[in-house]
Amino acid sequence: MTALMLTRPLLRSRLSGEIENILLKGIIKGQLAVGEKLPTERELARDLVVNRSTVREALGRLESLDLVEIRHGDGVYVKNYLESGNLELIRAMIRLDDRQRDDIIAALLEFRTIIGPEMAFRAAENRTEEHLVSLEEVIWKNEDLSILEKDIRVHHIIALAGANVLYLTLLNFFNKFVVEYGYLYFNDQENVKRSQRFHEEIYHAIRDRNAGLARKIMKDVLLYAQNVVVDTLQIGKKSNRR
Amino acid sequence: MTALMLTRPLLRSRLSGEIENILLKGIIKGQLAVGEKLPTERELARDLVVNRSTVREALGRLESLDLVEIRHGDGVYVKNYLESGNLELIRAMIRLDDRQRDDIIAALLEFRTIIGPEMAFRAAENRTEEHLVSLEEVIWKNEDLSILEKDIRVHHIIALAGANVLYLTLLNFFNKFVVEYGYLYFNDQENVKRSQRFHEEIYHAIRDRNAGLARKIMKDVLLYAQNVVVDTLQIGKKSNRR
DNA sequence: AATGATTTATTGGTCGGACCACCGGACCAA
């Protein structure tokens, strides 16, 4: 894997997707008040110069995100996105509102630092022989995996061993950011070495069912990563202000 | 609000919604393998005796849940739902597979018990005068609110004060279950009193910026609730086995 | 005048059929 990933797939736009983004933005930015009734599908289609089916597909996806409520025979109503309980919204907030980006990423890292160690603790308690084999595969075999992929898989196996479906879900959520920005972290060879050391240490702790140690190891590495990224963001802020 | 919520809105079936559920179930239960190519929209429409538009709306929602990937000019492919990072899936798993229900709920309670106290800690550190006023409103004014609504609002304000968008999102997610099953907990008057005591104590801790105390208070109440519910689920299991 | 049943206009849900945009593979040519 190249560091800069020059050839990334273009994101094809779908007409219904653009409409979805327009409304999504309107809701998150508060231009569409909570409880407000949207124009009818036919009106939206007319105003956007688009077919009603296309509008419907956009609205359907928005309802799937719990951003609107579609009432048959009545209309479409805006819901409070702050009460939606949908992770995808966090990604949308970052995508649509750059000002909040750094704060949100900081919050994610803080959260991960709190929950990750506890899951490592449980992983060390509950791990089976299969989990160990999987970890060995990733850490010592599979030479062709990048450090980023290795790291993601190690965390994934730990989440599986921790046996908490919510943590697994959150980890997958985090990983979407790791995949996107992780190469920045691993550009520093020092961090690569640190990560390799982490993989070996956490493996031994989990193998020995030393839950307390596993928790500490995880806590240290997550805290370190958190600090690195937050520092980077701070630098970004300063350089923007000069 | 009545305890049993006798008048809950009927869940009107949407044809596209039923199709969505069918495919959702197939994916979660593993009948549709990861990477597998689904039948074409036209085929699905023909087999299900339904219009293609209806199939499309169902597939679009599934893509919104990150369960399938729709490739223009190619086809629709099943994704690995265990890597989707979507909270809504957890709800779907509970809805579609009763066997996992208790385990998942136990995992959610465990998670909440880990993260809630830390957020209370941060809330005590970051709270503003406005947060205190909001808490006072809910706890001592607003006599007409049920204990369940009060509890939800108190936690919500704490999440706002904690200023972590991810925790706010998760809390909203948790609350969907609290709204659904919370009356069971509050049927016991002892738990109602315990909750009222909790509201007052956590308020004072947050007001005094006593972060450590706020964390302990939150931890105690969440641990207690966790134990109560898990015990209840255990009873359910036993009675099923008799 | 108040209440309850009924009608009506509006809105979302489904339909079928058409055409466009895109993809993958087959085929061909350099």
Added chain:
DNA sequence: TTGGTCCGGTGGTCCGACCAATAAATCATT
């Protein structure tokens, strides 16, 4: 082997029509 072209199939959009549910207006009854 490489690159270009063509072609069948697939998802994306469009059109116009009708079905089904809702809310508001209307009417009938008391």
